[in-house]
Amino acid sequence: MGREADIVVVGAGPGGIACAIAAAEGGSRVVLLEKTADIGGALPWSGGHLSAGGFSLQRARGIEDDPERHWQDIARISGGTGREDLTRLSLAEQPSVLEWLLDAGFAVDPTTPRIVHGHEQYLVPRTVHALEVPGGPALLTVLRRLLAPHLASGTVRLLCGARAAELCADPDGRVAGVRTEDGRIFGAPAVVLATGGFGHDPELFAELDNAPLTTSAAPTATGDGIRLGRSVGAGIQGRGKYLPTFGGLPPEPGTLRVDWVHRPQLVAPERPPWEVYVDVHGRRWTAEDDPSIDRKERALARLARMTFWTVFDARALRTSRPMVHGWTPEEFDAVCGRRPGLHRAPDVPGLARLAGIAPGGLAWQVARYNGFVAAGRDPEFGRTHLPAPLVEPPFYAVENRPVTVITFAGLDVDTRLRVLREDGRALLGLYAVGEVIGSAAVNGNSFCSGMCLTPAMAFGRILGRALAGRPATPGPAA
Numbered sequence: 001m002g003r004e005a006d007i008v009v010v011g012a013g014p015g016g017i018a019c020a021i022a023a024a025e026g027g028s029r030v031v032l033l034e035k036t037a038d039i040g041g042a043l044p045w046s047g048g049h050l051s052a053g054g055f056s057l058q059r060a061r062g063i064e065d066d067p068e069r070h071w072q073d074i075a076r077i078s079g080g081t082g083r084e085d086l087t088r089l090s091l092a093e094q095p096s097v098l099e100w101l102l103d104a105g106f107a108v109d110p111t112t113p114r115i116v117h118g119h120e121q122y123l124v125p126r127t128v129h130a131l132e133v134p135g136g137p138a139l140l141t142v143l144r145r146l147l148a149p150h151l152a153s154g155t156v157r158l159l160c161g162a163r164a165a166e167l168c169a170d171p172d173g174r175v176a177g178v179r180t181e182d183g184r185i186f187g188a189p190a191v192v193l194a195t196g197g198f199g200h201d202p203e204l205f206a207e208l209d210n211a212p213l214t215t216s217a218a219p220t221a222t223g224d225g226i227r228l229g230r231s232v233g234a235g236i237q238g239r240g241k242y243l244p245t246f247g248g249l250p251p252e253p254g255t256l257r258v259d260w261v262h263r264p265q266l267v268a269p270e271r272p273p274w275e276v277y278v279d280v281h282g283r284r285w286t287a288e289d290d291p292s293i294d295r296k297e298r299a300l301a302r303l304a305r306m307t308f309w310t311v312f313d314a315r316a317l318r319t320s321r322p323m324v325h326g327w328t329p330e331e332f333d334a335v336c337g338r339r340p341g342l343h344r345a346p347d348v349p350g351l352a353r354l355a356g357i358a359p360g361g362l363a364w365q366v367a368r369y370n371g372f373v374a375a376g377r378d379p380e381f382g383r384t385h386l387p388a389p390l391v392e393p394p395f396y397a398v399e400n401r402p403v404t405v406i407t408f409a410g411l412d413v414d415t416r417l418r419v420l421r422e423d424g425r426a427l428l429g430l431y432a433v434g435e436v437i438g439s440a441a442v443n444g445n446s447f448c449s450g451m452c453l454t455p456a457m458a459f460g461r462i463l464g465r466a467l468a469g470r471p472a473t474p475g476p477a478a
Contacts, residue, residue, distance in 0.1 A: 005031040005157070007467050008178050008188040010164045010225065013041020014453055015434030016194030017143050018097075018460030024155040026468025031186050032156055033178065035163035035224065039147070040140045041196050042218035042435075048135025049116065051127045051450025052094035056102065058113050058126065065124050067091040074448045077120045077294065081241060081444030085415050090442055090451075093458035098128065100461075106142045107131065116449040117269045120294035127449045139453070164224065167191065167232050167430065175232065175429035190429055190467050193419070194460065197407035197435035198223030200256060208409040209242040212305050214251060214401040216260045221407070225436035229411045232430065235422040237412040238440030243447065244306050244402030246297050249324070250341040251401075258403050262326045264310060266400070267293065272385045274316035275323070276369050277308050282352060282361025284369070287381040294446060306402035309355055311348075311362065315392040323398065341399035348395055355397040366390050406452050408445070410438025417463045431467070433459035 007023050009016045012034035020030045032039075053070030070091050074082065102108075112128040115121050130138035150156040159180075168177040168185060177187035198204040199217025204226065206213070215221075226236070247266045248258035265271045273288040285308065286299045300306055310323070317329045324332055336344035337354075345351035348366050352359040370389035372378045378386065411419050411432045418426040434456035442448070442455045 002185070003187045003189070004177075005029045005186065005188045007031070007190045007192060007464075008033065008186050009192045009194055010178060010228070011041060011194035011196060011434070011436070012039035012158065012160075013194060013196055013434060013456070014043060014139070014143065015456035015460040016041070016192070017147055018457040019192055019194060019433055019464040020156050021146055021150060022461045022464025023468045024150040024464075026465055026470045028155070028464075028468040030150075030156045031188065032158045033162045033164055033180065033186070034158065034160045036220055037160050039144070039158070039160070040136075042221060043136035043140040043143075045216070045218045046134055046136030046139075046453065047129060048137075048139045048453065049127055049129045049450045050098060050101075050139075050454045051122075051448075052098045052454060053091060053126055055095040055098045057098075057108065057128060061113065061125075063113060063125055065126055067095070069124065070094075070126065073122045073124075074442070074444075074451065077122075077448050078444030078446040081440070081446065083237075083441050086413070087442045089415055089462065090455040090458045093462055094454045097454055097457045097461065100146075101139070101142055104142050104146050106139065117267050117291075118293060119447045119449045120292060122449060164195075164228060167228050169232065173428070175427060190431060192463060192467075193225035193229060193411065193430070193432040193436050194434045194456075195225030195228075195436050197221045197410070197439070198226060199404045199407045202256070205404070205407070208236065208239060209407065211242050211244065211404075212307075212402060213256060213404060214248060214258050215256050215404040216245075216248070216258050217404055217407070219257075221435075225432065226411060229419055229427075229430070229432065229436075232427060233421045234419050234427060234430075235412040235424070236409055236438075238409040238438030241408045241440040241445040243297050243408070243445055244300055245405045245447070246293050246300060246403075247308070247400035248403040249339070249401070250399055252340060258401065262324050264324050264398055264400055265322060266296075266310075268385075271321045272387070274320040274387055275310040275312035276365065276390070278311055278357060278362060278365055279303050279308055280305075280357060282358045282363070282365050284365055284381065287378070287383040289383050289385040297447075300402060308400050309357060310398045310400060311351070311366065311390065311395065313390045313392045313395050315388055316390065317396060319388070336396065343397040343399075344394045346393050346395070351395045351397050355399060357397065406435060406439040406443075406447075408438055408440040408443070410436050410441065413437050413441075416466070417459055431463055433463055
């Protein structure tokens with residue numbers, strides 16, 4: 001097999017781009033293959049949250065932090081369910097990732113670093129993102145700028161519209177190249193899979209995470225790298241650690257994608273709830289004002305189909321902050337009955353029938369909740385925010401599906417980011433970075449703010465340096 005490059009990187013998302021740049025800076029020739037018409041991977045759809053412990057923006061605000069504190073926070077949030085070896089490897093590099101981006105002109109929201117309440121909260125502010133929403137495109141602009149000189153010099157050869165179809169191996173079994181769908185073969189002593197997750201592939205999602213799929217993942221997240229790795233015997237890590245993100249409207253017919261622009265506002269510290277959360281039987285299942293999204297997500301994972309409804313009345317719609325991002329109360333009322341998952345009725349039993357909730361169960365639960373409001377205490381779940389009974393018609397129900405933002409299972413790797421076989425032996429010549437190794441590697445069975453994009457770039461930089469023969473600390477041996 002010919003040798004077209006020193007390294008072939010499959011997937012031009014944040015991890016693959018970072019790897020290609022680091023390898024090129026070390027003198028390696030890189031072929032960067034991207035199946036779509038442009039680079040960026042999931043970034044066009046991403047919120048673009050990044051985190052690190054101990055970087056310049058924290059110091060400028062007098063925030064004391066370092067990778068060890070970051071690790072302790074992640075261990076607390078995840079209950080120690082992630083891989084300490086990989087997490088620490090990433091965390092040690094993450095401050096350098098942020099400085100690299102900032103030096104290249106990445107402009108962050110001036111209110112950051114901040115604590116993000118949409119996840120279980122860190123103890124110190126360490127998350128940054130762009131001012132624009134979503135923030136992924138702004139990050140992609142910076143990565144394009146960083147990649148450009150290497151494309152111009154020819155040290156990185158980018159091929160878009162080149163989908164990897166097969167891993168090629170030497171007679172001794174070492175991975176030594178990639179064949180694309182159009183039959184071209186790119187030989188190299190090292191192949192890096194950086195193809196992202198599988199949050200837009202129902203078949204693979206059902207196999208590896210065994211959960212209903214409503215997704216905000218990129219349409220390109222179809223598990224290509226996992227399939228390539230498994231074709232040569234790669235093992236899978238992170239199974240059984242799936243956790244749903246807390247609530248999104250049902251997708252429009254014919255799509256898997258959640259409407260992330262119009263999403264229910266379910267973060268209690270940001271919008272104290274006036275509604276109740278009920279399951280298909282009409283029964284409450286958590287304290288709606290619990291500030292811990294993590295506890296709510298774990299309770300949600302135990303519900304049938306991981307689906308629940310927020311139920312409220314006209315007074316709640318009028319008085320609470322908007323129930324759904326992007327809609328005023330009047331706009332919300334206008335789309336009820338026309339948008340999937342949004343229901344309105346003059347009475348509670350009628351609402352239940354429209355929404356697919358047990359009518360008797362919902363009527364009983366609303367009456368019971370109203371009694372708690374009158375008494376000023378909730379002996380069932382300990383809710384303390386009890387602003388008003390649900391008595392003013394019309395009544396509303398919003399169906400909330402579990403949302404897949406990231407996928408937790410992925411290719412097993414060691415701390416040199418070599419892909420491992422099912423028996424734990426390394427597949428020589430094959431490496432992986434980013435979500436293709438599974439988000440559980442560094443998040444465990446949890447969501448830790450900024451711990452998807454930042455580790456992808458951290459691992460990409462570490463691996464690129466190592467494959468180029470200059471493994472700066474921290475990093476794997478070459």
